[in-house]
Amino acid sequence: MADSxxxxxxxxxxxxxxxxxxxxxxxQSSEIYGGINGFWDYGPLGSELKRNVKDLWWRSxxxxxxxxxxxxxxxxxxxxxxxxxxxxSTFSDPMVDCLLSKKRFRADQxxxxxxxxxxxxxATDAESDKVCNDKFSMxxxxxxxxxWVRKGATQFYKARxxxxxxxxxxxxxxxxxxxxxxxENGSLLTxxxxxxxxxxxYVGPVESNxxxxxxxxxxxxxxxxxxKNICEVSRKAIPFGICQIGKAFRNExxxxxxxxxxxxxxxxxxxxxxxxDEVAAQFGEVPDGExxxxxxxxxxxxxxxxxxxxxxxxxxxxxxxxxxxxxxxxQKPEELAHYARATVDILFKFPFGxxxxxxxxxxxxxxxxQHQKFSGKSMEYFDESAKAKYIPHVIEPSAxxxxxxxxxxxxxxxxxxxxxxxxxxxxxxxxKFHPRVAPIKVGVFPLLKNKPALVAKAxxxxxxxxPYMTVFYDEAGAIxxxxxxxxxxxxxxxxxxxxxxxxxxxxPSLKDTVTLRERDSMKQVRVKIDDLLHLLLKKINx
Ligand code: GAP
Numbered sequence: 001m002a003d004s005x006x007x008x009x010x011x012x013x014x015x016x017x018x019x020x021x022x023x024x025x026x027x028q029s030s031e032i033y034g035g036i037n038g039f040w041d042y043g044p045l046g047s048e049l050k051r052n053v054k055d056l057w058w059r060s061x062x063x064x065x066x067x068x069x070x071x072x073x074x075x076x077x078x079x080x081x082x083x084x085x086x087x088x089s090t091f092s093d094p095m096v097d098c099l100l101s102k103k104r105f106r107a108d109q110x111x112x113x114x115x116x117x118x119x120x121x122x123a124t125d126a127e128s129d130k131v132c133n134d135k136f137s138m139x140x141x142x143x144x145x146x147x148w149v150r151k152g153a154t155q156f157y158k159a160r161x162x163x164x165x166x167x168x169x170x171x172x173x174x175x176x177x178x179x180x181x182x183x184e185n186g187s188l189l190t191x192x193x194x195x196x197x198x199x200x201x202y203v204g205p206v207e208s209n210x211x212x213x214x215x216x217x218x219x220x221x222x223x224x225x226x227x228k229n230i231c232e233v234s235r236k237a238i239p240f241g242i243c244q245i246g247k248a249f250r251n252e253x254x255x256x257x258x259x260x261x262x263x264x265x266x267x268x269x270x271x272x273x274x275x276x277d278e279v280a281a282q283f284g285e286v287p288d289g290e291x292x293x294x295x296x297x298x299x300x301x302x303x304x305x306x307x308x309x310x311x312x313x314x315x316x317x318x319x320x321x322x323x324x325x326x327x328x329x330x331q332k333p334e335e336l337a338h339y340a341r342a343t344v345d346i347l348f349k350f351p352f353g354x355x356x357x358x359x360x361x362x363x364x365x366x367x368x369x370q371h372q373k374f375s376g377k378s379m380e381y382f383d384e385s386a387k388a389k390y391i392p393h394v395i396e397p398s399a400x401x402x403x404x405x406x407x408x409x410x411x412x413x414x415x416x417x418x419x420x421x422x423x424x425x426x427x428x429x430x431x432k433f434h435p436r437v438a439p440i441k442v443g444v445f446p447l448l449k450n451k452p453a454l455v456a457k458a459x460x461x462x463x464x465x466x467p468y469m470t471v472f473y474d475e476a477g478a479i480x481x482x483x484x485x486x487x488x489x490x491x492x493x494x495x496x497x498x499x500x501x502x503x504x505x506x507x508p509s510l511k512d513t514v515t516l517r518e519r520d521s522m523k524q525v526r527v528k529i530d531d532l533l534h535l536l537l538k539k540i541n542x
Contacts, residue, residue, distance in 0.1 A: 038255030038263030073222030121169030320434030431490030
């Protein structure tokens with residue numbers, strides 16, 4: 001049962017990846033050169049979708065609030081930033097290398113194996129006096145015999161310079177649930193070693209240790225380094241936040257699940273600075289949870305944490321992702337990052353599993369304290385209303401744009417059986433994006449392309465709508481096929497200009513009306529051209 005479910009989910013994912021390429025949502029980067037693992041390009045529809053997600057986030061996080069300011073900082077920061085944040089020393093994954101294929105794996109993602117393990121103490125060369133005393137081991141994989149195992153060992157010693165290795169000191173042992181071997185070829189793996197995920201580069205023409213810099217692995221740190229500047233220029237008083245959208249880079253060992261784990265991606269992060277609990281207590285008892293729906297001066301980190309969780313869930317609902325598709329995961333104390341007091345992850349039910357879209361962390365005052373320590377510059381803030389000086393604490397909702405886009409694509413993907421007017425049944429692929437995020441809001445179609453009056457009217461309608469929304473004009477092929485193309489692109493509305501619009505049919509009341517087709521219900525209604533813009537804007541934003 002589980003297998004067929006897994007297969008179905010894998011099939012769904014394959015269909016989604018194929019649609020993304022076919023319709024121009026997402027392509028593999030540098031595809032003509034065979035692609036580059038972990039890097040993705042957004043095509044015409046994908047870039048619109050991504051832009052909508054970022055614009056909606058930015059709007060709700062800054063423009064619609066009085067207590068958040070924006071920032072657009074550089075990708076390369078002073079390397080000390082990463083020492084202060086802990087990324088230079090701790091931003092790493094434990095890695096193992098295959099001693100035969102040299103492939104690298106994350107140690108915590110190795111599947112446990114059982115079977116006969118073979119060991120050799122070394123090998124001598126039948127064609128010279130050479131000796132190699134390196135120990136080696138192979139796990140005999142299911143269906144493989146002793147010859148296969150010895151062949152692997154021979155290959156290992158050949159790679160160490162022996163022309164005709166004669167294996168020495170052979171022993172065997174039964175092992176269970178070991179993670180020391182590569183399941184692809186049975187070879188022994190190295191001991192786990194920490195592998196830093198930051199991409200390294202050099203600033204200036206000289207490639208020396210003094211010039212090392214890193215592509216930022218998160219956007220958050222620049223917010224902390226600009227905290228004082230923004231405090232001064234924005235004249236905002238704590239509690240207030242700074243947010244940023246931008247690229248982040250991580251040399252992920254195992255990029256996978258399409259864009260879900262990429263090496264280059266975008267983040268949308270807010271650092272919301274708050275009073276330490278002991279300062280908030282001056283304004284009344286600090287609540288243990290979110291006491292009132294709107295922020296209060298006595299809120300401590302717990303209330304703010306819950307507040308931001310609520311705000312973020314409201315935002316997800318506004319783009320069509322609700323509790324039906326999302327799950328919350330409160331990290332256990334032993335899972336928390338060293339700086340975090342609490343973290344709640346917002347997860348989405350992807351076809352490949354329920355996985356993180358966003359983390360909302362209560363980071364204490366770790367980051368600002370670290371930057372104060374490493375830069376020697378004060379990060380203290382004087383709170384006029386509390387008459388207190390302190391290093392602010394922070395709540396951080398941190399979301400990935402690419403994961404959000406992938407979640408929206410997976411959520412939108414539908415296959416439906418539909419029957420046309422001639423009774424023929426076919427499968428309709430339809431991307432049911434919320435109109436707010438849909439890359440194109442409306443398709444405009446003249447019924448026939450060889451009737452100049454229809455084309456002219458359609459172009460008129462197009463010009464009327466274009467300043468207010470993304471529109472797409474299509475005159476090629478049968479109208480049903482044009483609708484299907486827009487269904488696959490996720491366009492929520494289609495407007496068709498026909499002979500009724502021109503007043504050339506029997507019912508004169510239909511002159512200057514168009515057919516408005518809704519993507520999900522496929523229902524069509526007649527609408528006056530004069531009412532069209534208002535109606536569409538209302539539907540898109542409702
Ligand atoms: N400043 C905190 C921070 O960076 P994170 O959990 O490492 O926290 C935040 O990243 C979000 O960034 C994640 O929830 C995810 O949406 C996105 N993200 C992280 N690594 C990613 C990757 N390799 N590919 C795509 N998105 C990623």
